[in-house]
Amino acid sequence: MLAIKTEGLSKYFNNKKAVEDLNLQVPEGVIFGYLGPNGAGKTTTIRLLLSLAKPTKGRAYILGENISKSRNYLKKIGFLPEVPSFYNFFTAKEFLNFISDISGMVKPNKKIEEMLQLVELNKEKKRIGTYSRGMKQRLGIAQAILSDPPLLILDEPTSALDPEGRKETLDLIASFKGQKTVFFSTHILGDVEKICDMVGIIKEGRLVLNDSIENLKKSHSKRTLFIEVDKPKKLMETLQYLNWVEEMSPVNKNGIILQVKDLQFAQKSLPEILSKENILLNKWELKEPTLEDIFLEVVHNGN
Amino acid sequence: MVTKLMKKEWNEYLKTGKFYILLFVFIFFAILSPITAKFMPEFIKSLSQEITITVPPPTWRDSFVQFSKNLNQIVFIVIVLVFLGSVAEEKNHGTASLVAAKGIDRRKWVFSKFLFQILFSLAMLTIAFFLCFYYAKLLFPETQFYLAFSSTVLFAVYLFFILTLTIFSSSIGNSMLQSAGIFFAIFIILNILNIIPQVNPYNPMTLPSIENQWIASKVAWGNTIKPIISTVLLSLILIFSGAAYFHKQEL
């Protein structure tokens, strides 16, 4: 079953299409990274999924339930808002007590202690109003997972954290793999690369990609070659007239990065050319694209 | 769920000091009312020794004239200002969306706030009434319980309406300021409508003047059925439409 599925989900603000014809598919149990530049529509998508905003068009299903039918599905979701704000007059412990109360948890005290320890707020006796943004974000994570919901929706969970806090949070999210579905938005590619199974990329309100990281790397890459030869100039002159070469750029002294249409074809043709032109091959490498390469490619070229 | 949410309101009122503000205002004006009624005329006399002003001797009724005046002015303003942000400020601050995203029925959330506010206010009003009555009896032994009590009950009906208007305004507005605008706009329109004799008997805004008439002469529940029933109906419309609006609103 899909944890999140949307069909043509759209949200317009006046004429601004914040989310347009979104068809998301997030299988159960995966860690899903929702990537996009500023203003792409990530927060708007999340607000739609939580019924905090009304869709202009389209439908969404969460854990099999049509979200416009009833709001009961929300009880199965832990949510961390982009800018966490809580009741400033409570302490962290009092606030989690309130959350456990309204989530209908029985005997929550042990769990609350555990959570406070997990986000390192167990010794904090001050009111939430005095917290730093990072402390609030950590409390936000604690309240999201407190009642042990099967689906977590986190809007930029690491944005305000220091490097250590970020690593701990990512490790925590990664530890849910297979047990919970985690849908989180972020700008930070490294975070996605480290812990996600799947990724969705949204650009100007449209989903330009929704795939597993594995597939993504397979399909998007492996068409980039790095070669080092003794006469790079001569080789580039020859290659520029060939139609299977898409892009070419010199690197370092003798290196060339090649984007090719068909990798296997290139693997066969290149040696021929090299021997015909009497060029020595020193190094040959298939380049793994980083997620950043893919992200930039997708965001700049559409798909 | 409603009691759990009310418990949070209670904690909030204790921790933010709203509880003490309201407690102080109610108690202060409850005690002050009979005292001013008793000593104000003498005080005025003592100020003007050259010209002799004839001030009628104070009666026990003046205690409750003062009490009603204070309730309708200062206590009214304080209550409205304290309660007006209850929903709107949570929307503005983002805690409303947090609670809504937990799957809490938003209508219950609004009702729990209203229920807390009305119970809290009625408790305060009860304390204030008995304090005022105690001091009035002390200063004016002939003070009548039935009239004093009845006029306070009538004020409670009016207060019920004001609280529903407050929660309605708070549910519609997205900030304290917007809600205040909505509240006072409706409040002023109702007061203007009160000039029209045909609307008058159905207008909640007639209740304070009826209260004053009672205090000046005698209790007449029979003639007050119409405004009471229409006030209660209007209140129910306000609270239900406010909650329904908030239920559908984007947060």
Ligand SMILES: Nc1ncnc2c1ncn2[C@@H]1O[C@H](COP(=O)(O)OP(=O)(O)OP(=O)(O)O)[C@@H](O)[C@H]1O
């Ligand atoms: N309430 C609103 N009214 C009008 N426009 C809005 C509203 N909310 C969002 N938008 C617009 O919709 C677009 C998407 O906004 P959104 O907040 O979803 O972006 P985002 O991907 O979360 O960006 P960021 O990475 O900066 O958080 C933006 O152009 C924004 O200006």
Ligand SMILES: [Mg+2]
């Ligand atoms: Mg955002």
